[in-house]
Amino acid sequence: MDVSVKGEYALRAVFDLAGRGGSDPVKIAEIAARQRIPQKFLELILSQLKQGGFLGSRRGAEGGYFLARPPRNITVGDVLRHIDGPISPGRKQQRGNLPPDSPFPEFWQEVGRALSSVIDKTTFADLVGRWKEKNARRVANWEI
Amino acid sequence: MDVSVKGEYALRAVFDLAGRGGSDPVKIAEIAARQRIPQKFLELILSQLKQGGFLGSRRGAEGGYFLARPPRNITVGDVLRHIDGPISPGRKQQRGNLPPDSPFPEFWQEVGRALSSVIDKTTFADLVGRWKEKNARRVANWEI
């Protein structure tokens, strides 16, 4: 039970764009550098995020990627599910290989709900908010 | 983010032993049949669960596996972590490839807590309890 590196990269990329706020395109190379992601790999991921409707892009000089919708309308769960596939532990149960009176389908539902209560409630606006707050505190402490 | 088939098999096996209650050994073949698990694969899993201190065993005729501790002292999380490794999304962050001011470590901690609130609180005694209740209801409805 784990999140793929690809999934994490996707989250960091969307977070980067959300943190940059502005609506003008950000170059892949910049995101790659800031977020420490192999650029060629990131290209694939960003393209996939665009297919998913999360990002828009512009080619050519001064091109780049940008968010297709406001950060508060994108949840971590949205992105993760689009990149990593369904986040549902225990999904293999529907097939006929499970005894008919198993308690596990219910159990996995419970797990799913717990998971969802975090990843589907946290938007990128939330993440950026927390991050700015933390940075503000850090600077404040510095200045004392 | 998913649970391996091996992990699910392990849970079903422990559940099977917990449901059988008694302290005399249950044969691998029986568990395999009841829980629809390939027997040879199950052998590996049970052996691993024994290494983990969850099960005991006896060889030879009338041999088999049995729980090494009471079902209420074994949680789903215990078993899952022993078979599938750490259940901590976002664990790869400690390495130097993450920007220093990322909000994700905290976020993954939150996810971890939510997950833990289910898998580390649910014991096999709980699962057996629910299962018996459901079966009782089913029979009751039948008799109407």
Added chain:
DNA sequence: GACAATCTCTAGTAAACTGATAGAGATTGT
């Protein structure tokens, strides 16, 4: 309109992981 900067698309790929299977021991009960 040349040209450089970007995104885009298709392949390929080494290494690890998954979900098994095979078969020869080691023990135990009868």
Added chain:
DNA sequence: ACAATCTCTATCAGTTTACTAGAGATTGTC
């Protein structure tokens, strides 16, 4: 002795993961 079990080591095909390579398509600028 012998059959029934667990135990241990090896092997394996298929898939996934995390990348890399390289050629093409667009766009802005001079």
